[in-house]
Amino acid sequence: MLDSNKYSTEKMLQWWYFSGGIPKHLEWLKGASDDVFNSLLSEYSPIIQEGVYRLVEDFGSDHRTYFSVLGGISKGNTTRAKLEGFLKMGVGTELNELEEVFDVIEKTSVNI
Numbered sequence: 001m002l003d004s005n006k007y008s009t010e011k012m013l014q015w016w017y018f019s020g021g022i023p024k025h026l027e028w029l030k031g032a033s034d035d036v037f038n039s040l041l042s043e044y045s046p047i048i049q050e051g052v053y054r055l056v057e058d059f060g061s062d063h064r065t066y067f068s069v070l071g072g073i074s075k076g077n078t079t080r081a082k083l084e085g086f087l088k089m090g091v092g093t094e095l096n097e098l099e100e101v102f103d104v105i106e107k108t109s110v111n112i
Helices: 009-019 023-030 036-041 046-074 080-087 092-100
Strands: none
Touching: 009 023, 023 046, 036 046, 046 080, 046 092, 080 092
């Protein structure tokens, strides 16, 4: 019986690379569609969901605020003033912690 190249060396290497070699993730990827990359990026991907759970754990009870700040940044509000206007709240503490404590963002200066 042919496996349609599902278990080729190249596919197995892709699965290992995407999963970080974690057996639980390898098991999930084995059942994923042929388009492994899009399966990993799906909002229902167990790997994405695990990332969200880890961030909630790291951010603690203020996780909603941190997610709002990161969401605002992802929508192009990349200056503190724009971000605070978008969220209608001060974000100085959160920005500092996202940079200094969690190492998720990095402050840069723009020369015009």
